[in-house]
Amino acid sequence: VEEADDKQTADFINDLTAAEIARLLSAFPPKERVALWALITPENRGHVLVASSDNIREQLLSQMGAKAVLRICRTLSSSDMVWILSVVNDTIAEAVTLALDNEQREQVQSVLAYDEDQVGRYMNLDTVTIRADVRLEVIQRYLRISGGLKHGNHDLMVVDIDGVLVGTLNVIDLLNGEQSAQVSEYMNEPQSIFDTASVDELMVYSRAAHLNFVPVVDGEGVLLGQINAEDINELSIERAEATMMNMAGIGENSELFSGIRSGVQNRSTWLGINLITAFLATWVIGQFEEVLAQVVALAILMPVVASMGGIAGSQTLAITVRGLAMGQIVGSNRSWLLNKELWIGLINGLVWALVVALLAHLWFENSAISTVIGAAIWINMAIASIAGVIIPMVLHRMGQDPALSGAVILTTVSDVVGFMSFLGLATVFILQ
Amino acid sequence: VEEADDKQTADFINDLTAAEIARLLSAFPPKERVALWALITPENRGHVLVASSDNIREQLLSQMGAKAVLRICRTLSSSDMVWILSVVNDTIAEAVTLALDNEQREQVQSVLAYDEDQVGRYMNLDTVTIRADVRLEVIQRYLRISGGLKHGNHDLMVVDIDGVLVGTLNVIDLLNGEQSAQVSEYMNEPQSIFDTASVDELMVYSRAAHLNFVPVVDGEGVLLGQINAEDINELSIERAEATMMNMAGIGENSELFSGIRSGVQNRSTWLGINLITAFLATWVIGQFEEVLAQVVALAILMPVVASMGGIAGSQTLAITVRGLAMGQIVGSNRSWLLNKELWIGLINGLVWALVVALLAHLWFENSAISTVIGAAIWINMAIASIAGVIIPMVLHRMGQDPALSGAVILTTVSDVVGFMSFLGLATVFILQ
Structure with a gap:
């Protein structure tokens, strides 16, 4: 707040390494972050930006003109400059690139020519x-x-x-x-x-x-x-x-200390997609209005079926996603995996179907209801387990990120299968 | 299958690096893995085991006696030996340790004296x-x-x-x-x-x-x-x-290529815990039997409330867990964070409450139902957002892993709050 304080803070900060300063910046809300940034010396700024995450780099650079960006770039190697130039707007990036000497300009342009998911974009040019x-x-x-x-x-x-x-x-x-x-x-x-x-x-x-x-x-x-x-x-x-x-249904670039507006925005996409799938499940339930109106116990027990299938599926999804990331899933072992997960789903499904059926029976003392919920749990857990392997494999083969849409597709499958089998069986065996 | 084939496979495998052999082993089902293991030369075995994951190391070592384990340890440094000795049973570990020379025995014992989550357990002793x-x-x-x-x-x-x-x-x-x-x-x-x-x-x-x-x-x-x-x-x-x-509700040591039995086991814990929370939610629903029996639309729309709260909460949980892992959450910024998440929850909650209320109105043409579901969504999303910050912070402070139990506690909160607010409001405003 006072000038002497600022001076002391500035000295303290600039004695840290670039990585430590970057971490400090990340632990402050956006407004305080800008105030701290002003205290960082010009020769530290470039390295701090390179060590920061995309979001923070973008926030801090968005307030600078071409001259300020150029001053920062002059303290960096060509490879590091790329991190700066890929988040500023095109006009500034062009102005800065033109002001570089020939060798640096060529290096920077060659790296920027690669896509963001290509190895060339991340390579270091300082080879010996x-x-x-x-x-x-x-x-x-x-x-x-x-x-x-x-x-x-x-x-x-x-x-x-x-x-x-x-x-x-x-x-x-x-x-x-x-x-x-x-x-x-x-x-x-x-x-x-x-x-x-x-x-x-x-x-x-x-x-x-x-x-x-x-x-x-x-x-x-x-x-x-x-x-x-x-x-x-x-x-x-x-x-x-x-x-x-x-x-978990949130963009990978979401920062803990982003502002409220960007927090609202980066969560909206998945909330919207989730709403669509939730209404799909709801529509399925709506098809069985008659049996629900007659037997209220079905409405009470309904969430158990969806939830057990959801967990069984997401467990399989998580280990499949990790296996894909490790490159462990190759041609010959796919069918072995599918077969194994089917068996795990069938065995676990049977065990938990019996437990749930017993609990439902103790509660409602109605053997038709217990039988129907047991059967629905078994069906849903077996199908969700298989879906947990198949969905990420298909997404991966389509060149999509299996983690990104895998979880939401899986939830949809386990909700729809769960409600359909539970209420469907109830319609056949309980509805009078 | 034939001996000549085996010879060729063995030559191919043993030309790879230890890390590559370890990866190859991990991509085979347990039975085939043991067959492959037999082809690996004695001098490679130790390094392959060190480069393997805990599960695979355990599987392969479980079939060996003290002599075989000692032979493997002799090819390794003291620090690497620890990886072997910490997964074999105590009798074998003791026998092997006794057979080492004094210096190595002291080194191994000093490292094994640390807990598995202490830095000393992972340190390399080959300092210069x-x-x-x-x-x-x-x-x-x-x-x-x-x-x-x-x-x-x-x-x-x-x-x-x-x-x-x-x-x-x-x-x-x-x-x-x-x-x-x-x-x-x-x-x-x-x-x-x-x-x-x-x-x-x-x-x-x-x-x-x-x-x-x-x-x-x-x-x-x-x-x-x-x-x-x-x-x-x-x-x-x-x-x-x-x-x-x-x-995702599955133990971190779960392997894609484990056998069916261990697959069934390592998923059971969370399925069991999930069942308890699901029945807790079900019990809440059961308290509102009367209103459910009267208005079947409530049973149909019920899952939407729980699901929107669940996503809002798990989004906040995910970025809080990452923030904790990065050491970004420190004293002074906690209240700023809580405040921010409350606002995000309130704003997002209001937006989606209006959307859901509108959709429900188009479907059931009943303004009491649309108002009640809108209010319930708003309440649940706001509370789930805050819970997504508070739960991991409290778990972290208690020395627990915020990811492990955070998701299940959060689901319970969003289910219970969701069903209670939706059916509770319905009881007050709709029940005749």
Whole structure:
């Protein structure tokens, strides 16, 4: 509030690392965040924005003109600039790009040319390239003179005269190796990925092989850049969290400390979709008005059938979604999986059908009602279990995110099947 | 099937990395997995088990005696051995520990003494310690002779004569730095964590500061081990996925390719808990039998109220759980958050209350019913939104996992509040 206070706060903040400042900003409501932002020194601002989430980056950049954005970009590498330029509006992005020197402009434009879900968009351009026939001690001297090896980059790229990637040399081998030996004696086979591959493919690939970095090459094998451990780590946590958020029916970019307006907006889509499916279930119930009017116990017990099917299905959905993310689901094991889930659904369904039937009988002392609810639970849990495997597999094959729409489709299935089987059986066996 | 085939398969498998073999094993059903396991060479087995998930490690180790387990442990470092010894039964673990040499036995026992959620349990003991007053070139020679710096370890620990951690030296600085200068000129302040800290604390700490490794020290600051980037990465992905699984009502250790029996078991707990909450909701409905018997439209529309509240609540729950995992929720911003969520709930609730009331009116042409359902939706969505913030915060403060029981408590709240407000208002305003 007072100037002396501000000065002290500013000193405290600017002593933190960029990542720590970014986290601090994220824990403040939007208005206070802008006030804090004003205290951050110009040389810190760029790195803080790069370490921030998309939303916060957008919020803070939305208030700046081309000049301010350019000043921020000048403190960053080409790869980091991309994070800034992809969230500002096109006019500003163009103005900033034009003001860069030729090399940087080309680099930035080449990265921005990729789609947001392509590997090329995320690659780091600060690769250190070396030749296979050079001695380790020469490499060490070269690194010291050039200062090219940055923190967080633990691998040198070995390329041939055409720029084609032929291997990689880890810094640990560079340190431990016989210094008079050539690079070729210590280099590893490159496990690279194409620039046009999807981020999904990158995640499955790097996770399966526990890769700490992945060189990015074009169709001819020419080295374009590399994905570092830090990027892989961040992308995979973001992905896992996005899955969790999507399954809970909320956009993955929703922030805890966004304003009320954006909070209302980012929840509306799924509330709307949910309303449609809820009315679909309601319409199904409406078809059985007659039996509901006659036997009020059916209205009372109805939610149990839908809810048990819903849980059984969402359990299967969750492990299938994770299996897909890990690349575990491949051709030959699909039918084994389906078969297994059918059995689990049938066994669990039978067990819980008996329990529910017993409880319903103790309550209403009507064997027709207990039999009907037992049968409906069994049918619904078995079908929901299978749906929990089939729905995400089909969505995945269609190129959709299985977590995003999987949960809502599944709920619809378990509601409709549950109400239909329960009230349908009741109509046949109880309605007089 | 034929021997020649097996030989070829075995050669193919054993040429893969341990991580790749582990992934391959995870994509096979249990029976086929055991057949594949038999083809893996003894020297690969230990590393494959370490790279596998808990469940698979348990499955494969459950068939081995003490001798086989010891043979596997002999190929591993002390830190890796812990992964094996913590899933075999106590008799075997003891027999194996006794057969180790003194140094290894002490190391293994010291790590096994920590709880499963303590940082000490996950620390790597292969630290490379150096002194601050040594020249970089001497360090380089020492590393080459000792071969102590392993792949994946990019930081040397600088300790004083008492073993107290005084700094860390990154390999990039070791390479780029002036070789005749002393370590002290290039070392960083250590950002360490106590051995008795929880894994949760480690995650929040390393994520907030974007740390790539964390030294582990005891209460006196003496270096005990370190957590490497790979471990941090794996722990954080596991955590994010566990949250997703827990919110879907299934244990985090559930595997896609587990057998039918364990599949039935690991889903039963939550099905049982869900049944209790479903019957609680049902009991609430049962209290309004009279009005339900008189106005069948109430039974038909009932699920819409519960479902809209459920989605609104689970959206808030998901972003609160993520905020807690990121350490964003701290004292001062709690009330701001609660206030914000209340407003979002009130605004969204009002919008959807009007939509539902209109739809209900078009269907049943009864203004009492439309008014009652609108009011109930508004009440339920507002309360569910607040519950979505309060429930995980309280669970977190109680030291519980907010994702695990949060979803089920929230569903109970939105069901009970939804049915009670809808049928209660109907009893007051519609019942004749």
